[in-house]
Amino acid sequence: MKKSLILLLWISALLFAACDWDKTDPKPEEILVGVDLGLPSGVLWGSQNIGTYRSDLQGDEYELYERRGDPLWGSENSKYLLAPDKDIAQKELGENWRLPTAWEYRELLDYCTWERSSKYSHAGYLVKSKVNSNSIFIPFNPDYKHFLFSEYFKDSSRYWTSTLNKNGTPFYLEVSDRGQLTDSQNVIKCLVRPVIGRKDKPESIAVHEKAIKLSPGDTTRLAVDFTPAGSYDKYLEYASSDPSVAYINDRGEVFALTPGQATIQATSTCLGKTVESQVEVGAFIAPEKVDLGLPSGNLWSSFNLGAKDNLSSGLFFKWGNVQPESDLPAYAGWINLGSTSSASQKTLSPEEDPATIYLGDKWHMPTADDFRELVENCSIKYEQGDKIAIHRLTSIINGNSIIFLKGNGYLFFSNFEFYRPLIYWTSQDDGQNAKMAKSFGLDEKNAYSFTNIDQRNTLPIRPVWGERKD
Numbered sequence: 001m002k003k004s005l006i007l008l009l010w011i012s013a014l015l016f017a018a019c020d021w022d023k024t025d026p027k028p029e030e031i032l033v034g035v036d037l038g039l040p041s042g043v044l045w046g047s048q049n050i051g052t053y054r055s056d057l058q059g060d061e062y063e064l065y066e067r068r069g070d071p072l073w074g075s076e077n078s079k080y081l082l083a084p085d086k087d088i089a090q091k092e093l094g095e096n097w098r099l100p101t102a103w104e105y106r107e108l109l110d111y112c113t114w115e116r117s118s119k120y121s122h123a124g125y126l127v128k129s130k131v132n133s134n135s136i137f138i139p140f141n142p143d144y145k146h147f148l149f150s151e152y153f154k155d156s157s158r159y160w161t162s163t164l165n166k167n168g169t170p171f172y173l174e175v176s177d178r179g180q181l182t183d184s185q186n187v188i189k190c191l192v193r194p195v196i197g198r199k200d201k202p203e204s205i206a207v208h209e210k211a212i213k214l215s216p217g218d219t220t221r222l223a224v225d226f227t228p229a230g231s232y233d234k235y236l237e238y239a240s241s242d243p244s245v246a247y248i249n250d251r252g253e254v255f256a257l258t259p260g261q262a263t264i265q266a267t268s269t270c271l272g273k274t275v276e277s278q279v280e281v282g283a284f285i286a287p288e289k290v291d292l293g294l295p296s297g298n299l300w301s302s303f304n305l306g307a308k309d310n311l312s313s314g315l316f317f318k319w320g321n322v323q324p325e326s327d328l329p330a331y332a333g334w335i336n337l338g339s340t341s342s343a344s345q346k347t348l349s350p351e352e353d354p355a356t357i358y359l360g361d362k363w364h365m366p367t368a369d370d371f372r373e374l375v376e377n378c379s380i381k382y383e384q385g386d387k388i389a390i391h392r393l394t395s396i397i398n399g400n401s402i403i404f405l406k407g408n409g410y411l412f413f414s415n416f417e418f419y420r421p422l423i424y425w426t427s428q429d430d431g432q433n434a435k436m437a438k439s440f441g442l443d444e445k446n447a448y449s450f451t452n453i454d455q456r457n458t459l460p461i462r463p464v465w466g467e468r469k470d
Contacts, residue, residue, distance in 0.1 A: 029053040032093070034196040038131030039111055041232070043104050043197035045136050050092055050192040055137045056119040061189035062088060062160060087162060089194035097194040102163035102171040102181050103235035104195060106251065123155060125175060138175055141191060160190040163235045165269055171235075181250065202231035205268050207275045212264075214246070214256035216284050216324070216358070217306035217315050222252045222277060224266050233270040240264055246279040247326040256281040257315065257324045258358075284358040289465050293397030294373055298466040300402050301363075305355055305461040310403050311388060316458035319425055319437040322354045325458045345431040345438070347469070353427065355463035365427035366464045368450055371440040380446040382406070391442050404442065404462070423451070425459045 030053060034044030051060025089097045100108075108127065117126040117137070124139035141157035156176030163171045165183040172190045174180045208223035226234050238248040245260035254264060259281050267274040285308055287301035306315030306324060315324035348365060350356045355363045366374075378393040378401075389406035404424075423441040430436035436452040439459060443449075453459075 035136050037129035037134050039107055043195050046194040056122040056139055058139050058141045063189050096196055099162035100195045101233040102161040105173045158190040159193050198230050198232050200228050200230050202226045205275055207277045212279045215282050216256050218256040220254050236266045238266055245281050255326055259283050290402050292395035292400050298464045301463040305463055314460050317354055319455035320352050322357045345428040348427045362465050363463045364468050365461055368426045368438055370464055375448045382444050382446055424462050
């Protein structure tokens with residue numbers, strides 16, 4: 001009886017363990033298939049990496065085969081990424097499959113949501129189509145060790161593309177923090193996610209518009225046509241002759257910053273050909289002066305500096321810099337959530353004030369006292385719409401009003417917008433810490449506050465017109 005009970009418990013434990021194991025580490029094999037994510041290119045993405053039988057597993061890593069003409073790298077047991085005409089995915093899986101290009105990864109970033117997730121206890125990204133809701137799982141590589149920052153990169157993975165830069169070095173996708181395309185500079189290993197799609201190489205490229213006219217704060221996308229239209233390698237490298245006038249990011253988005261002219265270039269690394277467009281950025285659009293009947297006589301601008309109307313955020317500046325920043329901040333520093341200093345504060349001079357530089361005399365950044373006068377003489381109402389939220393400030397003196405956008409202030413981190421309350425620069429620094437400056441903020445309860453933050457952060461500016469208070 002005792003032996004039978006022990007045997008029964010042992011069998012039960014095995015069955016329980018088997019059920020639990022199936023939940024966390026399933027045994028049934030998956031079949032590699034092409035998943036339709038509804039992408040404009042028509043590319044089907046492999047359901048799993050090369051070298052594995054399940055979509056949650058990392059699969060095999062491949063080293064560089066050649067690097068700028070250098071001899072073979074790696075050991076006898078290494079697998080190697082072959083040149084584009086000897087595609088490793090095609091070699092391993094057959095002629096229907098191939099390595100994705102950098103442009104196809106960019107398309108995957110643009111047309112899908114990327115959510116940190118886990119599958120069978122393995123971490124990675126759930127990549128879900130915005131078009132048809134189909135999805136694939138991109139696993140992290142827990143074995144990846146960076147030669148300097150192995151701990152930092154433990155929740156990440158890198159995937160090869162078949163696209164080469166001008167020096168013949170292939171690009172890879174860094175999957176951590178949603179994705180960044182980088183050309184390899186060191187001998188590293190990467191995973192491979194295969195695709196099924198057309199293999200038409202581009203023959204020529206041309207820009208849609210040879211000349212583009214914009215106003216500061218405008219954005220547009222540089223449109224480049226490929227022949228044939230179904231070319232599978234549409235990856236472009238972008239450059240601006242004067243990024244202070246017009247900046248272009250790696251997605252081909254052009255940001256007009258200051259008046260002037262710049263030449264925007266797009267280079268097909270596959271063709272080795274560059275096309276150009278001339279960008280002319282006109283003067284800043286002057287906002288309307290709104291009289292709120294304030295005791296100081298200040299007239300508040302109807303919208304932010306570098307905006308066209310009161311529903312656009314305008315341009316972002318570091319404190320004390322008259323040059324607007326590009327689409328992403330160069331730095332995001334800590335916020336000092338303590339009370340602001342009561343020590344003597346420096347106020348920006350006209351030569352340091354973007355509002356004065358771009359809009360003219362009597363326009364200037366508001367001081368803390370200017371903001372305080374505004375909120376103490378206005379009723380504040382938070383209004384949440386379908387697509388936008390605002391704070392409406394209505395004068396209790398004459399009934400005129402202005403609005404501030406909610407969520408178009410502080411940019412916290414370069415790739416994600418985790419925290420975007422309404423925060424604007426004042427023209428005053430901390431007074432005690434020369435690296436901090438005072439900002440003004442409103443919250444959903446219409447409460448206002450002044451906070452010291454690092455001057456290297458990028459915030460919008462709401463100009464006022466009136467006598468400057470130095």
